[in-house]
Amino acid sequence: MLGDGTRCVHGGESEPAVAEPLMPGPVFAAPYHLGGADRVGDADFYGRAGNPGWRALERALGELDGGHCVLLPSGMAAIGTLLRTVLHAGDALVLPSDGYYATRDLVRTELSELNLDVREVPTSGPFPPEVFDDARLVLLETPSNPGLDVCDIAELAERAHAAGALVAVDNTTATPLGQRPLELGADAVVASDTKAVCGHSDLLLGHVSTADEELARRLTGTRTLSGAIPAPFETWLAHRSLATLDLRLERQAANAAALAEALAEHTAVSGLRWPGASSDPAHGPASRQMRRWGGVLRFELRDAEAVRRLLERSRLVSGTTSFGGVHSTADRRAQWGDPVPEGFVRFSAGCEDTADLVADVLGALD
Numbered sequence: 001m002l003g004d005g006t007r008c009v010h011g012g013e014s015e016p017a018v019a020e021p022l023m024p025g026p027v028f029a030a031p032y033h034l035g036g037a038d039r040v041g042d043a044d045f046y047g048r049a050g051n052p053g054w055r056a057l058e059r060a061l062g063e064l065d066g067g068h069c070v071l072l073p074s075g076m077a078a079i080g081t082l083l084r085t086v087l088h089a090g091d092a093l094v095l096p097s098d099g100y101y102a103t104r105d106l107v108r109t110e111l112s113e114l115n116l117d118v119r120e121v122p123t124s125g126p127f128p129p130e131v132f133d134d135a136r137l138v139l140l141e142t143p144s145n146p147g148l149d150v151c152d153i154a155e156l157a158e159r160a161h162a163a164g165a166l167v168a169v170d171n172t173t174a175t176p177l178g179q180r181p182l183e184l185g186a187d188a189v190v191a192s193d194t195k196a197v198c199g200h201s202d203l204l205l206g207h208v209s210t211a212d213e214e215l216a217r218r219l220t221g222t223r224t225l226s227g228a229i230p231a232p233f234e235t236w237l238a239h240r241s242l243a244t245l246d247l248r249l250e251r252q253a254a255n256a257a258a259l260a261e262a263l264a265e266h267t268a269v270s271g272l273r274w275p276g277a278s279s280d281p282a283h284g285p286a287s288r289q290m291r292r293w294g295g296v297l298r299f300e301l302r303d304a305e306a307v308r309r310l311l312e313r314s315r316l317v318s319g320t321t322s323f324g325g326v327h328s329t330a331d332r333r334a335q336w337g338d339p340v341p342e343g344f345v346r347f348s349a350g351c352e353d354t355a356d357l358v359a360d361v362l363g364a365l366d
């Protein structure tokens with residue numbers, strides 16, 4: 001198989017054609033010409049049902065995930081589309097209690113009329129046998145956002161399948177280069193490509209991948225009928241960004257490793273977590289299923305004021321929610337209602353020079 005960098009650069013490309021660009025531009029169309037009175041074969045006919053740019057990016061992401069990719073306009077659109085497609089009224093749904101907060105909110109509010117039997121379990125477990133009983137879907141998130149805890153996808157997929165449940169993994173933090181949940185036994189991957197996959201903090205996008213062709217067809221059907229479709233220009237920007245994902249992750253992980261080392265001994269910092277560090281509690285299980293590390297770490301300062309001071313004094317790090325971009329950012333998660341201490345920081349290492357970033361953060365802390 002070709003390497004990560006090669007697949008990021010060439011994923012989804014079309015046959016080279018003389019005098020055509022290496023990467024075709026976005027196609028803007030509401031209706032397409034039918035070429036006559038009636039549609040010919042499965043040719044594109046309407047923008048809600050199909051776009052050549054979607055298919056190109058879906059080929060690229062699907063190849064990286066090892067399945068059929070269905071592109072959606074955001075990570076939440078991906079999660080919502082999967083849940084609406086798979087779940088029926090009264091179904092049991094297993095969710096991480098410590099994962100992305102909007103997923104829990106979606107289930108509690110928008111999907112409340114389904115009267116789901118929601119079972120929340122922390123990502124680090126334990127997963128008692130009864131949580132899988134008659135479950136329809138087990139949604140895992142590893143590494144979890146924002147806590148960066150890890151669960152064993154292969155083991156949990158086996159247990160969930162034995163109970164007759166489907167398994168989906170929110171792979172946002174890891175990215176398809178960091179972890180391939182479908183190979184580990186998951187039935188579906190959901191992801192917010194808004195984060196590291198797009199990586200420039202300028203657009204929202206998401207996708208679901210599955211090896212199950214029928215499920216992919218149903219997800220596409222939900223997308224077409226719900227009308228929650230990705231915009232052609234955002235899709236094109238995302239595809240353009242994907243080319244450098246391997247390079248960006250490499251620098252981000254190197255920066256996270258250097259910061260984790262520099263902060264480990266710092267007296268103002270506690271609760272430091274980065275799964276790539278050999279001393280991290282999640283390092284063992286993460287090493288068994290992850291292919292590389294990312295740039296997201298977390299730590300705690302004394303209180304909210306200490307986080308404010310850090311961001312005030314830093315030149316390179318901005319207070320920003322989201323993560324995975326080329327700029328280093330830090331997010332005080334308690335402000336958004338995550339069940340974490342006031343001084344809890346999710347830190348996203350960007351692509352700055354390692355020495356500059358470490359010096360900036362240490363200088364801002366002192």
Ligand SMILES: *Cc1c(COP(=O)(O)O)cnc(C)c1O
Pocket residue numbers: 074075076077100141145170172173191192193194195204205206
């Ligand atoms: C950001 C995020 C989402 C939601 O993605 P959007 O693109 O913002 O809709 C879902 N899951 C995780 C783990 C995320 O970090």
